[in-house]
Amino acid sequence: MKVLVINCGSSSLKYQLFDMTDESVLAKGLVERIGIEGSRIKHTKTGQDTVIKNMPIPDHKVGIKATLDALLDKDHGALGSLDELHAVGHRVVHGGEKFSSSVVVNKEVLEAIEECVPLAPLHNPANLMGIKAMMELLPETPQVAVFDTAFHQTMPKHAYMYGVPYHYYEEYKTRRYGFHGTSHYYVAYRAAEILGKPVEDLKIVTCHLGNGSSITAVDGGKSVDTSLGFGTVPGVIMGTRCGEIDPTVVLYLMEKENLDTKLMSHILHKESGILGISGISSDMRDVEEAAEGGNERAKLALDMLCYGIRKHIGAYAAAMNGLDAIVFTAGIGENSSLVREKVLEELSFLGIKVDYEKNKSRGKEVIISTEDSKVVAMVVPTNEELVIAKDTLELTK
Numbered sequence: 001m002k003v004l005v006i007n008c009g010s011s012s013l014k015y016q017l018f019d020m021t022d023e024s025v026l027a028k029g030l031v032e033r034i035g036i037e038g039s040r041i042k043h044t045k046t047g048q049d050t051v052i053k054n055m056p057i058p059d060h061k062v063g064i065k066a067t068l069d070a071l072l073d074k075d076h077g078a079l080g081s082l083d084e085l086h087a088v089g090h091r092v093v094h095g096g097e098k099f100s101s102s103v104v105v106n107k108e109v110l111e112a113i114e115e116c117v118p119l120a121p122l123h124n125p126a127n128l129m130g131i132k133a134m135m136e137l138l139p140e141t142p143q144v145a146v147f148d149t150a151f152h153q154t155m156p157k158h159a160y161m162y163g164v165p166y167h168y169y170e171e172y173k174t175r176r177y178g179f180h181g182t183s184h185y186y187v188a189y190r191a192a193e194i195l196g197k198p199v200e201d202l203k204i205v206t207c208h209l210g211n212g213s214s215i216t217a218v219d220g221g222k223s224v225d226t227s228l229g230f231g232t233v234p235g236v237i238m239g240t241r242c243g244e245i246d247p248t249v250v251l252y253l254m255e256k257e258n259l260d261t262k263l264m265s266h267i268l269h270k271e272s273g274i275l276g277i278s279g280i281s282s283d284m285r286d287v288e289e290a291a292e293g294g295n296e297r298a299k300l301a302l303d304m305l306c307y308g309i310r311k312h313i314g315a316y317a318a319a320m321n322g323l324d325a326i327v328f329t330a331g332i333g334e335n336s337s338l339v340r341e342k343v344l345e346e347l348s349f350l351g352i353k354v355d356y357e358k359n360k361s362r363g364k365e366v367i368i369s370t371e372d373s374k375v376v377a378m379v380v381p382t383n384e385e386l387v388i389a390k391d392t393l394e395l396t397k
């Protein structure tokens, strides 16, 4: 039973082909620079070297066609024919309040995803293009949409509402939605498996720390609060996004510098965070290196990130009235022993004790707290594609 997972961005497309009999990855790849000069497809069949094909890819439909051709290639492909493809699962960033779980795509679902475009103007149109292109090329194959926001739909109203007049929520649906839901779901449930306990009995804080970051309180397997919100800038500082900010700072800067909303949005999304503070890079590896070399602003960016993570863990322990486990995932969470150490050391009041030797590990499932630590700290590499593939199979069996 083969399931293809598609993650469509505005100018790129990632894919993975799974054999769901054993959940193994048969092939994966990346279509880059869609609609831009220099477009290409990088394709890897499991166990083989990556092959790169430079070709004009003017739109997503051509990108999807290139993906299917790569999967059918007699030397590097992993499909004998397209009939072997059981279903296709698509990552969709925003499902608004309509979707609290994954769904098989039909006309109504497409319309509902379209209605969420104002909530995610950069992402949902690209996701839709991918789904529509796939439906055109494979009209008989079921398509499933898996939403980044869905896992967070269990948040209680007091956690997702903002303190602006209520009618704005009614008119414009301004509320906290949260993102990276598929990742938070995967690592929380996987953590419970590793601990050998039912997820229903656990209070977990999941820290998805990548170029974009969010922290989630998962109580009994349900998201009850999360650090990203209506948009993708709040919470902790990110690669280029500002994290938590007093909204009056935004108003003040707009007035002082005569900025329109587009420019201000660019500053908050693209020029802030780790890049904006360090002045060096949005990439944590560069910033860690510079901080080690004594660069004060790089050190400040690192301190701000770790302090922000710690504050959220503390707040979410209070939100859940308890804490059993802290899980680190995504690029920084899986790889940066320095960030994990700096976060956990200052949480000793919770009875957390770091196992420094185990914390040196990178990109692997590992418990990084000592056996007598009151809260378990662990690293669980995320696997959003597998969740999408599993949901896709489940809904189309």
Ligand code: AMP
Residues within 6 Å of the ligand: 209, 210, 211, 212, 239, 282, 283, 284, 285, 286, 288, 330, 331, 332, 335, 336, 337
């Ligand atoms: P992601 O968005 O999940 O791909 O994560 C990207 C982030 O992970 C970037 O800020 C990278 O610098 C960071 N990252 C990847 N590897 C490491 C590492 N070995 N140490 C520190 N940060 C890392």
